[in-house]
Amino acid sequence: xxxxxxxxxxxxxxxxxxxxxxxxxxxxxxxxxxxxxxxxxxxxxxxxxxxxxxxxxxxxxxxxxxxxxxxxxxx
Numbered sequence: 087x088x089x090x091x092x093x094x095x096x097x098x099x100x101x102x103x104x105x106x107x108x109x110x111x112x113x114x115x116x117x118x119x120x121x122x123x124x125x126x127x128x129x130x131x132x133x134x135x136x137x138x139x140x141x142x143x144x145x146x147x148x149x150x151x152x153x154x155x156x157x158x159x160x161x
Contacts, residue, residue, distance in 0.1 A: 132148035 128146035
C-alpha cells in the first residue's frame with residue numbers, strides 16, 4: 087500500500103508541475119507570441135514596399151514613409 091501512495095504523490099506533483107508550467111506559458115509567453123503574430127500579419131497586409139505598419143491601437147494601420155518600410159528595412 088505504501089508503494090501505491092508514493093506513486094500517487096508523484097503523480098500529483100507531476101500534474102501540479104505541468105499546470106504551473108502551462109500557467110507561466112499562458113501568462114508570459116503567449117501574449118508576446120500573439121502580439122508578434124499580429125504585428126507580422128499587419129506588416130504583411132500593408133506590404134513591405136513603401137508602407138509602415140502600426141499595430142498599437144489593436145488595429146492595423148498603414149502609412150507611407152520614405153525612410154523605412156513595414157518590415158523595418160531602411161531605404
